Amino acid sequence: MQVLSVNVGTAQPIQAKSGQSGIFKQPARGPVWVSTLGLSGDQIVDTPNHGGPEQAVYVFTQPDYDQWSERLGQTLAAGTFGENLLISDLESASLAIGERLRMGGVLLEITSARIPCVTLAARMNDPEFVKTFRQVRRPGFYARVLQEGNLEAGQSVQLEGQRPADGASVLDSFEYFYTKVPSRELIQRLLGAPIHEKMRRELEEKLGQG
Numbered sequence: 001m002q003v004l005s006v007n008v009g010t011a012q013p014i015q016a017k018s019g020q021s022g023i024f025k026q027p028a029r030g031p032v033w034v035s036t037l038g039l040s041g042d043q044i045v046d047t048p049n050h051g052g053p054e055q056a057v058y059v060f061t062q063p064d065y066d067q068w069s070e071r072l073g074q075t076l077a078a079g080t081f082g083e084n085l086l087i088s089d090l091e092s093a094s095l096a097i098g099e100r101l102r103m104g105g106v107l108l109e110i111t112s113a114r115i116p117c118v119t120l121a122a123r124m125n126d127p128e129f130v131k132t133f134r135q136v137r138r139p140g141f142y143a144r145v146l147q148e149g150n151l152e153a154g155q156s157v158q159l160e161g162q163r164p165a166d167g168a169s170v171l172d173s174f175e176y177f178y179t180k181v182p183s184r185e186l187i188q189r190l191l192g193a194p195i196h197e198k199m200r201r202e203l204e205e206k207l208g209q210g
Contacts, residue, residue: 001157003103004062005078005086006032008042016122020045023082023123031150034106039084039151046119054111054196055142058083059101061090064138071136081114082123083140087157092140093171097193100160105149107160111196113139113174134178141170142196168193182206 009025022043033040036053044051050058060083069076078086087101092113101108116133126132133139168189176182176190187203195203 001087001089003085003151003153003155003157004088005153006039006151007079007084007086008032008039009079009082010041010043011045014119014122016117016119017046021119021123022050023119025079025082025084027078027153031152033148034145034151035148036145038145042084049117054144054198056145057085057108057143058114058140059085059087059092059108059143060140061092062086062088063091064140067138068136071132080123081140082120085151091138093137093169093174095141095170096163096167097170097173097190097195098164098167100146101143101157102160103151103157104155105147106145106151107147108143109146109194110141110143110170111194112142112199113170113177114142115139115174115177137171137174139170139174144196164193168195173199 005027007025008028009022011020011022012024013019014021022045034057036056038051038056060081065076095110097110099110116130120133121127121129172186172190173195176186187207191200191203
């Protein structure tokens with residue numbers, strides 16, 4: 001596996017929410033510093049819902065892009081979904097929350113699926129795209145940065161450590177968002193994984209209400 005693209009973006013006008021978004025990302029030339037708060041030079045506008053140490057890096061994968069290109073009938077350029085990293089030879093949905101990816105000196109830990117919003121729909125020029133994103137179930141994932149370092153296209157990627165047995169997957173965290181009455185078993189499985197803290201607080205509250 002390897003890093004195919006490292007993408008950063010600055011705030012640009014968009015017909016959604018505040019009228020500005022950093023979703024328009026372009027491949028960087030040369031190495032980019034990755035810290036616990038994200039990529040150097042990458043601007044996050046909607047900070048309540050994106051970015052921060054628990055969602056510092058958004059990762060998409062080439063097999064997911066291939067399926068999206070087939071679904072949409074067009075070849076999609078790296079950065080189309082606003083991802084920071086595009087990597088080869090993985091499918092995002094089946095990965096486990098808590099799995100770690102080593103690339104150069106950077107170590108990432110998966111924290112959750114990406115949940116689509118109206119900004120993504122505006123980016124894709126399709127008001128129904130949130131529904132399409134839900135149907136396709138290839139969301140990419142957010143990750144926290146456990147070790148900082150430089151990243152650039154061409155670096156190799158390795159999964160580190162042993163996959164948690166019966167652990168929650170990226171798809172589990174994606175499906176949870178769309179489940180009106182999630183099962184206690186699903187909530188507990190997610191809580192057993194190193195999900196991002198905002199989601200953990202929500203899950204603990206739901207478990208206490210059950």
